[in-house]
Amino acid sequence: MLDQGMTYKHLVEQMNVNGIMPEEIECILVTHEHSDHIKGVGTAARKFKCPVISTRGTYDGMLHHIGKVEYTEIKRDVGFTVGDIDIQPLPTRHDAADPVCYRFSSEGRSAFIATDTGSINMEIKQAINDSDLVVLESNYDPQRLRNNPLYPEYLKIRIASEDRGHLSNYQCGDALMSVRPNQRIFLGHLSKKNNDPDLAKDTVSQTSGIRRAALDCLDCNLDDTRVLKI
Ligand SMILES: [Zn+2]
Ligand SMILES: [Zn+2]
Known part of the structure; x- marks a missing residue:
């Protein structure tokens, strides 16, 4: 899952409409700490029991809002893998601590x-x-x-x-x-x-x-x- 700016109730409704099961969510990637991207991150991560992945600057900026979660740090420009998906974070230019966007590739x-x-x-x-x-x-x-x-x-x-x-x-x-x-x-x-x-x-x-x-x-x-x- 990439960012989560909805209420948990709205997210669950949208997942139901789109046929996405909670157990399919392996992690929540976050681009940056602005509220329209993180409002529901903490609740979703705890409900789905999955880690939150972001740069350290983003994590420090959102920690206060999302509460305690399992966290994995990534660095801008350094690729990583979740399941069978290769993910490349690329820096963006935005008024946030360490914002990135992501490219995903698999098979x-x-x-x-x-x-x-x-x-x-x-x-x-x-x-x-x-x-x-x-x-x-x-x-x-x-x-x-x-x-x-x-x-x-x-x-x-x-x-x-x-x-x-x-x-x-x-x-x-x-x-x-x-x-x-x-x-x-x-x-x-x-x-x-x-x-x-x-x-x-x-x-x-x-x-x-x-x-x-x-x-x-x-x-x-x-x-x-x-x-x-x-
Ligand atoms: Zn923003
Ligand atoms: Zn935004």
């Missing part, structure tokens, strides 16, 4: 999930091009963010920051320019206030050249949170 198939990063480096671009399934952040439309009266200036600057922010629809489209038609692409971590699925798909399709119908969105809003079983 010739691969998936790459990257959200909460202000920019894309060569390693991430390579991982996008090398994976059968890609979930990439398409967080905000720059114009909507700029014109959003509810967001204070410092927050707008943080979100748009290349060092510690999120990917815009245009940055996401740019990063997907070299994908092939047989790769499955999901747009993820869409802002509810500064984006919407249609706008994200339009911009990413125009920027990347990917057919709009070939793009799908994950977690567009909390009512539609889906568990993606790979």
Whole structure:
């Protein structure tokens, strides 16, 4: 399981809908310590009796919120294995202690999930091009963010920051320019206030050249949170 930002009740409902049994969860990987990624980590880890895996900086940042769990430390850029899945953590650029994204591969198939990063480096671009399934952040439309009266200036600057922010629809489209038609692409971590699925798909399709119908969105809003079983 990758991150766990739902209540335990919501998670169990989603697992039931998607036919995922608790005993199938071998560990909970965490990308970084922000609440939308860790809110349910502690409860889920204790209920499923599985370890939490993250960088030390992420663990130190979330310990206070998740409570006592079995913990395994990993280091950015150092691959590891869970069951028969090889996992490669890659550093992201975000306002967190030691954030990473993860690429998964097993038996010739691969998936790459990257959200909460202000920019894309060569390693991430390579991982996008090398994976059968890609979930990439398409967080905000720059114009909507700029014109959003509810967001204070410092927050707008943080979100748009290349060092510690999120990917815009245009940055996401740019990063997907070299994908092939047989790769499955999901747009993820869409802002509810500064984006919407249609706008994200339009911009990413125009920027990347990917057919709009070939793009799908994950977690567009909390009512539609889906568990993606790979
Ligand atoms: Zn974050
Ligand atoms: Zn987030």
